[in-house]
Amino acid sequence: MTVILRCVLICVSILLTCYLLRRIRHSKMKIEDSIFWVMFALLLVVFSLFPRLADFISGMVGTYSTANFIFTFMIFILLLKVFFQSVKISQLERRVTELIQAFALDREEDKEKEETKRESNWE
Template structure:
């Protein structure tokens, strides 16, 4: 792993960590979600501070270079995160639809009750 790649990984991880902490301070991010991003940045730090770990895993997996392994691993982790976020969004959309339908039915019942009183 080149020195430049190591510096980039450290800088990106530090920027990501400070950004996540800032979002938490301003209550714009849940702590559960921020744990993922902090762990993600810590993984980048580990790979950049201890490049032999990434080299060893890269040789075990059989990638052409350590940089390819790191990029492939990060893409895989981020795609997995996107998949689980998609599941969560789908569940929330279903719940919102159910709530809207219940609200519409409640309004209709309230209108019908007012008409019967008149």
């Protein structure tokens, strides 16, 4: 792994961590969600500071270069994150649909009660 790539990875990791901390301080991001990104940045720093580790894993996996391994590995991690976010979004969409349906039923019941109340007042 070249020195330039190592410097870029460290700089990106530091910038990402600073950005995350600022978002958390301003309450624009949940701590639970930021943990993933902090760990992601930490992993980049580890690979940058200990390039032999990345070289070793790259050799075990069989990639031609360490940079290819790092980029492929990070893409794989991000794809996993996208998958789990998709699952979470699907669950939230289902819950929103259920809430809308429950709200509509409650509203309809309220209308029926008001109509019944008006009819009993007229009599």
